[in-house]
Amino acid sequence: MRIRRTSATLAGASALALVLASCGTAEVGGGGGGDESGGADTITIGVKYDQPGLGLLEGGTPSGFDVDVATYIAGELGYSPEQIEWTEAASANRETFLQQGTVDMVVATYSITDERKNVVDFAGPYYVAQQDIIVAADNTDIQGPEDLSGKVLCSASGSRSANNIVDSEEDGGLGIDAELREAGNYSECMELLANGTVDAVTTDNTILAGFAAQNPDAYRMVNNPFGEEKYGVGLPKGSTEMCEKVNQAITKMWEEGKALEFLEKAFGETGFAYAEEQPALEGCA
CATH class of the missing domain: 3.40.190.10 (Periplasmic binding protein-like II)
Incomplete structure (x- = not known):
C-alpha cells in the first residue's frame, strides 16, 4: 500500500432526517417513495458533525472527507447535492438510524465489523x-x-x-x-x-x-x-442491490482520482499520511 502526506479543510451543516420506506430489499429516497436508482426527491445521509477533516458542522452544510464521499456516491445514484438531506449520525446511533429508517445510508467513519453486519448491511470499504x-x-x-x-x-x-x-x-x-x-x-x-x-x-x-x-x-x-478500521457505507439490512450500486460508485470514485482529491482536500495540510490506493471491496451479501 503506497502512502503519501496529507491535509485538512473543515466546514459544517444543518440536517433534516426523513423516513425510509422499506420492503424486501431496502429502498432509497428519504420518504419520497422512490426506488433504488435515485427516483425519490431526496436522499437522507447520516454523517458526523464533530470530526474535523471527516464530518464537521460549521455553518450551513457539513464538510470533510466522509461528506465528499457521500456526495459523490449520491451523485452516482442520481441525486444532486441539493437533493441530499444531511443528519448527524453519532457513533452510538448509527445502527438505530438505519434500522428505524431515519436515514437511507450512513457515511460516518463507520467501521465494518461482523457484529454490526448482523443488523445492517455495508458497502465498501471506501477507505481503511x-x-x-x-x-x-x-x-x-x-x-x-x-x-x-x-x-x-x-x-x-x-x-x-x-x-x-x-x-x-x-x-x-x-x-x-x-x-x-x-x-x-x-x-x-x-x-x-x-x-x-x-x-x-x-x-x-x-x-x-x-x-x-x-x-x-x-x-x-x-x-x-x-x-485496521475499514470504513463502510452503512445501509439498512436487506439492501443487496443498493450495496452493489454503492460499490460501483466507490470503485469509480477511486478510478477517477476523486478519492485522492477528497483525501488531499481533507488532510493535505495536517501532516497525516493517508493511504492512496483503493481497498478491496468486501462484496454484498
Missing part, C-alpha cells in the same frame, strides 16, 4: 484507516498502546476503539489494563483530554489527525498505528 492515540503535547510517557497500562483512556459511546486496547487477547484486544472513560463523542473526549481528566484518547488516525490539526500546540499524535 488505522487506530492510533492522541495525548497532551507535553506528555512524552505514552508512545504506544503498551504505555496505557494504568492510564485513563477515553473513547466515544458506540465506538469499539478502546475495547481493542483493553479487551483480552482471547476477545480480540491487546489486554492492556487501562481505565476506560466513555464520552458521548470524540469532541467530548478531546475536552476531557484538554482538562486532564483523561490521559489519552484512542480512535482512528483519520479522526485524531483532524483534531490534532485544529490545535497542534496542545495535542500530540503518538503516530504508532495499529489494527
Whole structure:
C-alpha cells in the first residue's frame, strides 16, 4: 500500500432526517417513495458533525472527507447535492438510524465489523484507516498502546476503539489494563483530554489527525498505528442491490482520482499520511 502526506479543510451543516420506506430489499429516497436508482426527491445521509477533516458542522452544510464521499456516491445514484438531506449520525446511533429508517445510508467513519453486519448491511470499504492515540503535547510517557497500562483512556459511546486496547487477547484486544472513560463523542473526549481528566484518547488516525490539526500546540499524535478500521457505507439490512450500486460508485470514485482529491482536500495540510490506493471491496451479501 503506497502512502503519501496529507491535509485538512473543515466546514459544517444543518440536517433534516426523513423516513425510509422499506420492503424486501431496502429502498432509497428519504420518504419520497422512490426506488433504488435515485427516483425519490431526496436522499437522507447520516454523517458526523464533530470530526474535523471527516464530518464537521460549521455553518450551513457539513464538510470533510466522509461528506465528499457521500456526495459523490449520491451523485452516482442520481441525486444532486441539493437533493441530499444531511443528519448527524453519532457513533452510538448509527445502527438505530438505519434500522428505524431515519436515514437511507450512513457515511460516518463507520467501521465494518461482523457484529454490526448482523443488523445492517455495508458497502465498501471506501477507505481503511488505522487506530492510533492522541495525548497532551507535553506528555512524552505514552508512545504506544503498551504505555496505557494504568492510564485513563477515553473513547466515544458506540465506538469499539478502546475495547481493542483493553479487551483480552482471547476477545480480540491487546489486554492492556487501562481505565476506560466513555464520552458521548470524540469532541467530548478531546475536552476531557484538554482538562486532564483523561490521559489519552484512542480512535482512528483519520479522526485524531483532524483534531490534532485544529490545535497542534496542545495535542500530540503518538503516530504508532495499529489494527485496521475499514470504513463502510452503512445501509439498512436487506439492501443487496443498493450495496452493489454503492460499490460501483466507490470503485469509480477511486478510478477517477476523486478519492485522492477528497483525501488531499481533507488532510493535505495536517501532516497525516493517508493511504492512496483503493481497498478491496468486501462484496454484498
